[in-house]
Amino acid sequence: MADSAIGRPAVRWGALRRHRARRWSGVSPWQAAPVTLALLVFTAYPLVYLVALALTESTLAQPLREWVGTDNFRAALENDVFTGSLWRSTVFAVLAASVQLVAGTALALALHARGRRLGLLGGFLLLPLVTPPVMVGVAWKLLLAPVGGALNGALGLAGLAPVNPLGDERGAFLALVVIDTWQWTPFVALLVYAALLGVPGELREAALLDGAGRLRLLVSVVLPYVRPALLAVLLLRLVGGFKVFDIVYVVTAGGPGAATNTSTYEIQRTALESFKVGTAAAETLLFSLVVGAVATLVAAVRRRAVRAER
């Protein structure tokens, strides 16, 4: 058992739950008021309003004009551009999050091997994170510009033929994955690095004493131990990937054609360029179902991993 190996104190979960339940039931209405108000303002109100928009004919200038039932949902589902965007968003989120998790974990392991202090390197790692996404997009757009771009300039100096990733359907999509990965891999690396610091030294020593090599130690001890953390990071990046908007807006504007038209970008176009706010609200609800389904799946896997660890 992993628990006994690392000497964790046994926790009586049932007793803890009962204790928490007792504590909750003693909350006075005044104590609950701030949370209730926050729930109303930040969760319930926008959700109710969004549903109301989705069920009515609403334009940007005149929301909630007329009850239309499920017409907006039907319009959204009959729109190939939107249904295609759901698929694209899912592929983008899964691909980008997976690449970032693998790259970030590799980076974190390399950092961990250096020691427990990041020093100046930590600051460098934070640079892509603190750069505004719009500036990230502008920089990459200039870098990848087919005429006068830095990439083609370098290729030209090396005597190689120019490339134009943003002019090609697959190239543009992959370029966005690369840009997102460039920006978010350090974030993943820092989180995984923190998780790696939590792996008990005794556990490593026990495995080494049992004759495990470095690879075996990594695959059979370290990664299983930090698996819940890795899955939590994956969940975070999945949701972040679904929400991607800035770099799509700046770098490809959803193109070429509809190749990079993600759901967030399409919803924005529907609401703020076609002014069909009712349809955009329906699209938002449908999109949130897709995000919710994928997130629930990963969360379930994570819960199972946590239970297995215990």
Add this chain to the structure above:
Amino acid sequence: MSRAHLPHLLSRRAVLRGALGAGALAAAGPLLGACGGDGGGDALDPAAKPKLAGETLKVLVNQPNAGAFEVLRRTFKAETGADIQVTPVPYDKLLATAMLDAQSGAGQYDVIMYWYVGLGSLAEGGVLEDLTDYIKANPDIDTGDLLPSIYDPYTLYQGRRWGLPFDGDTHILFYNTELFEKYRLDAPKTWEDSNAAAEKITKDGRGEHYGVIVEGQQVPIILGCTFANRLVGFGGRFLDDNGRPALASEQAVAALQSLLDVAPHALPTPLQTGFDQALPAFLSGRAAQLEFWTDHSVKAQDPKQSKVVDKWDVVTLPIGGSNTAHNTSLDAGFALGVSKLSKKKEAAAAFVKFAASRKQNEAQIAVSTSGSDPVRTSTLSSQVFRKSFGRAADVVAEGLSGKPLVWPNGPEAPELLQTLVDELALALQGKQQARQTLEKVQSAWEKRLG
């Protein structure tokens, strides 16, 4: 009540249920309000003579025209004592900003500059004040002098006037005379000439020069203009005389085919090419042809911005197919209206009248940074117009005096144009043929227009 009883009355579920119920009630307020209210303030008094001295009007403007409002601010203040506070917004966010201002009830602007394609949306949405009676009550507006080709498309919706024209935008074809001479080509008169020149220059230019810039970014004001220029050249229309879609016509298909034919010879790559890519390519002398707004001639002659000073010329938009009549397209084009939420409607209307006057129209086109074009017949025959527009003057005057292509401007227009450019982008991407593309657009437009 003792604390012991609270858990029964205030369980977590009860608290959450109460919170959601209150949220629903909170949402119902604006819902009911929005269903019933028209969002308007006091109606504009058409005969009022407002006191302007000391007033400050807030004006929402198209960012490229911000320079024009600097000129207007000085002259308006000097003549009336009133000031204006200008908020420039990028052209593609102008309509949304105006609508959100009205929808939110903020009423931050007294005067709203709008792209005429949004006229129906703004009028139907209760964003603009009806100026019909004001215009009738103020004969000094001199509507007879406003260019007939733009006055109605810019301001007339459902028989009412909602603004006054401010910037009469059209496209013309700029070409690099040095490159045309180098490759022994004549100025293009037809789209076939233009395409042939593009192919030759790009092929012989071997990556150093490109024969044409095709602006194909998937937004109506970019890719829509590129298509509209060919559509009018081939004799096509967006809508017929009855307001029905006319995009499945042979002329429209030929126009799109012409665009698809030239795309492989354009500056790479059309779908990525917007203003940011197009202007430097032409002004640096790398690309030989560019369809653009008339005020580009000022930039092309500015040695600080251009390497093609005195190495360019313009022609009116070419013709194509069996069409023999040169016409231009009303690409972009802006008018000024009064916000329905303004609390200074009479003063705002006075400013709109002032800004659209003959004197101000001439004053603005004299300034290279104004981004403004003629909206009045008298401006087209003025000396200042000749001087400012130079070699482009005749071409601009010919286009605005003729029967230019008018874009849809009803409440459905933003959606119609978005559908159009989405399908055009797929065609440029090679995913569908010209006829198939336009039949899809025709079908979508028919469905939307009922």
